[in-house]
Amino acid sequence: MHGHQKRHRHGHGHGSPHGADKTVILLGNPNVGKSVIFGLLTGRYVTVSNYPGTTVEVMGGTVMIQGEKVFIIDTPGMNSLIPNSEDERVSRDIILNEKAHTVIQVADAKNLRRALFISLQLAEAGVPFVLDLNMNDEAASRGIRINREKLSVLLGIPVVETIATQRKGIRDLKQNFLSRIESTQTVHYGAMIENSLKAIQQLLPETNITRRFLALMLVSGDKSLNEFLLSTPEGKNLDKIEAIVADTQKHLSKSAGFLISQKRYEEVDAVIDAVMEKDEEKDNELKTKLGRMLMHPVWGILPVVLVMYLTYLVVGVFGAGICVDFLESTVFGEWINPFFSWLVGFIPVPLIQEFFIGDYGIITMALTYAIAIVLPIVGFFFIIFGLLEDSGYLPRLAIMVNRIFKVMGLNGKAILPMILGLGCDTMATMTARILPGKKERIIVTLLLALAIPCSAQLGVIFGTTSAISGTATLIWLGVIIFVIFTVGFLSSKIIPGDKSDFILEIPPLRVPKISNIIIKTLARLHWYLKEAVPLFVIGTVILFILYKTGGLKILEDLASPLVVNLLQLPREAAEGFIMGFLRRDFAIVLLAANSGLTPVQSLVGVVTITLFVPCVANLFIMIKERGWKTALLITLFIFAFAFAFGGLFNLVIRALGVTL
Ligand SMILES: Nc1nc2c(ncn2[C@@H]2O[C@H](COP(=O)(O)OP(=O)(O)OP(=O)(O)O)[C@@H](O)[C@H]2O)c(=O)[nH]1
């Protein structure tokens, strides 16, 4: 879903990049409002959602401030400059590589402790920064008061307050944009660690951050720096450095990383004691209680069912039913298609006529399917999905689902990308970056590509199975959940690697802002029209050419052992599978358009295509994120699995004699 966003390439540390005078980096904990602020400052749209890990890629935009052209960079959230996952590493590497004029640290004012932990590290790194206490509305409503002047004095840098969603304080923030003040905050880590810091510092290169901070990261056991160090002449010192680190550790009772964090938190807590007051009774009880209830093992089930039912009503009944009917039979059936038939009648070449309005016509097939069938379904799904995202319900849903998924050896964070996959698998595959372990990233990528249908597919699937019967829909659901479980469980046993513990942060419940929902839905629809619809057209053209040249017959013959013998479907169903390589939703629409199918055949077809190869966009992202080897292995596995499972499913359902 990132097609409309130009990515900013980082990794070059020069003075005035991107044709701008200065570079300013927005940085901070996850879900604190960085992207809202980025959008306000630059006017560029980036995704904003109420869950941690929304931004997984670096985004840039230019703005004029005080007569200077400033390049602003939005980064993924981080909790420490020592990265715990790929997205955190992306942000840390920007600090390392990009020569920023200043950093704007965006903080959640109701969670000062987490924020100051980063501030302290920025101070130690010698990076000039401004602290922005955002979400002041929520802090105030919880009775949190922060003495801004005192905080500014203690840290030695400017501190501003904002409420990004109400555009408050943004002017104040802008005024501090060009300040370039380094914090004076320091911590002493005790003789043992300090001595080794000194020894290591002498072996380090000159970079954008202080040698002391680089040394601190190394002593803390940060291996992610090795690659960077090896790219500098001082890389030859790496062995020596590692020897010092190991030697220091021998003399310490606990891990150096732990001791350093502990010292930092002591310092942070001292600052908090000096600047923050909290009225206990002002906690917003109702919201907190509701938030907890949504995650309750028993009470939380009701909202899950309610949300699913609501989604079914809006997306299934209204979008896939009423809207699709109207668009397909009235708008396209009575107006658009007849109009183009008439228009095309003026072209004297039958082949060209057919190209537009035949069985495989661009207008009668590609546009009718893309605009009349899939568009209303995804449109309504995006609205519901946006509401779920911004209310803060998604992470809570993740916690609910996680109770069942724990068996698979995936941690709480892994569920979030899987749920996001219901929106768009491609996007969700990128979100897998928030996971700390490689093993989990691979399992999530596999499950997304194999068994999590995206919004478009889900809508088309529900439309198709409901047309068969309610039983068919439930069987489909049961079968897919079964697949997610078994494949997830088995792959967690087979794929090597440790499982990591990482608890998903739960953001507060918020009333979604309608403007953000509208912007987000429009951006997603824009993405759909720009990236998905062309694939429908390409797919149709391919089918048309194959049909006209006889290639379609050959392919159907080739596929017939699988399609006809194994799945017991009519040979034309091969068309669906061919299109499945482009988009699975298109594949299902093609399958459903086949009027001669029995209910059992329909269901077998839908189940198999649901599991069938990921769409091209997802495949590209898989290659980009996981490397072509993993992507290829996953795709081959999925191809084999889909047919094997579909064949088995067909046998079982026929043997049991289920009436649909
Ligand atoms: N009440 C309130 N909500 C805010 C404020 N600023 C941002 N939000 C909301 O906080 C949520 C997170 O905003 P984002 O801009 O996506 O946060 P981010 O820091 O970019 O998050 P990541 O990219 O996940 O690290 C969204 O639901 C925003 O609408 C604020 O000042 N007050």
Ligand SMILES: [Mg+2]
């Ligand atoms: Mg963001």
